[in-house]
Amino acid sequence: MRKRGADHQEIIIKRRAKKGHDDSHGGAWKVAFADFTMAMMALFMVLWIVQPQSKEESPTTAEMFANPLVDGGAGVFDGKSRSPLDLDGIPVQVSKVETQDNAAMSPQDPASEQPGAEAPRKLYGTPAELQALAQLMQSVASQLQADANIAVDVVPQGLRILLRDDQQRFMFERGSTRLTPHFRQLMFGLAQVLGKVENKLIISGHTDATPFRSARGYDNWNLSGDRALSARNALVESGMSADSVLQVTAHAERMPLRPEAPEDGVNRRVEVLLLTQQAELLYRQLFGDSYAQARLSQSGAHFTKEAGKPL
Numbered sequence: 001m002r003k004r005g006a007d008h009q010e011i012i013i014k015r016r017a018k019k020g021h022d023d024s025h026g027g028a029w030k031v032a033f034a035d036f037t038m039a040m041m042a043l044f045m046v047l048w049i050v051q052p053q054s055k056e057e058s059p060t061t062a063e064m065f066a067n068p069l070v071d072g073g074a075g076v077f078d079g080k081s082r083s084p085l086d087l088d089g090i091p092v093q094v095s096k097v098e099t100q101d102n103a104a105m106s107p108q109d110p111a112s113e114q115p116g117a118e119a120p121r122k123l124y125g126t127p128a129e130l131q132a133l134a135q136l137m138q139s140v141a142s143q144l145q146a147d148a149n150i151a152v153d154v155v156p157q158g159l160r161i162l163l164r165d166d167q168q169r170f171m172f173e174r175g176s177t178r179l180t181p182h183f184r185q186l187m188f189g190l191a192q193v194l195g196k197v198e199n200k201l202i203i204s205g206h207t208d209a210t211p212f213r214s215a216r217g218y219d220n221w222n223l224s225g226d227r228a229l230s231a232r233n234a235l236v237e238s239g240m241s242a243d244s245v246l247q248v249t250a251h252a253e254r255m256p257l258r259p260e261a262p263e264d265g266v267n268r269r270v271e272v273l274l275l276t277q278q279a280e281l282l283y284r285q286l287f288g289d290s291y292a293q294a295r296l297s298q299s300g301a302h303f304t305k306e307a308g309k310p311l
Helices: 028-055 059-064 127-143 181-194 220-237 277-287
Strands: 085-087 090-092 150-155 158-164 201-206 245-250 269-275 293-297 300-305
Touching (some): 127 181, 158 181, 220 245, 220 269
Parallel strands (some): 201 245
Antiparallel strands (some): 150 158
């Protein structure tokens, strides 16, 4: 206000009251958020750096999750193969439990792992080794859904492999020596195992007591022998060495599995006897040339051949 008659002007100052603001509209939360973001970035960086180390697995754990497959090469016994064995479209898987018995089948020479190199064969002799081989054959049969068609047992002479019919599938066509497709696949799978074995084999054929005669006198003796020979040929054609077979025999109905029911179809079978070295030696002494020969006359016995020496 001016006063009349005054030479100077009066300055008037107006004061306004400040209104209160909520604390949430301030900038303090931005500082806290920035600190939180920085901490999260640091955490992610640490996790990213240590991530490759956490993914590394120990050899034991890695082996537990491995999926070994049979492949017809050296890995059929040592479990190191990772490729499937193609049995006419059916892959065969075998457990990777590597024991001291089947570890010996692993090739020690690096040259044996080269393409075209023949894998070494193993001679099985102890009950533990034969049992491991029996389990391997059973595993192959299981993958081919042939558990009812094979029985593998350890016997004093070696390993007895019994191949037989079941209620749904016959090993041979009735009255024939032709293998059915199911049993031909089973022979192929067994040949991949027996091809790595050095032991000799005896293959025998058996029929039931039902008479089988043809116009030319073809009977159960001929049928059992031809079926055993057909099984031998299937194994050899599938990759087993022909030198592995020591003998193919015919038994007709003379050695039934069920003597109380000789006409039962369970007696029809083919048996493969895998001989130990001792059993093979005894067999060669009985049928080979390792025994002495003598000729009897009025003057006495004269040796014509000493044991172990040629004529």
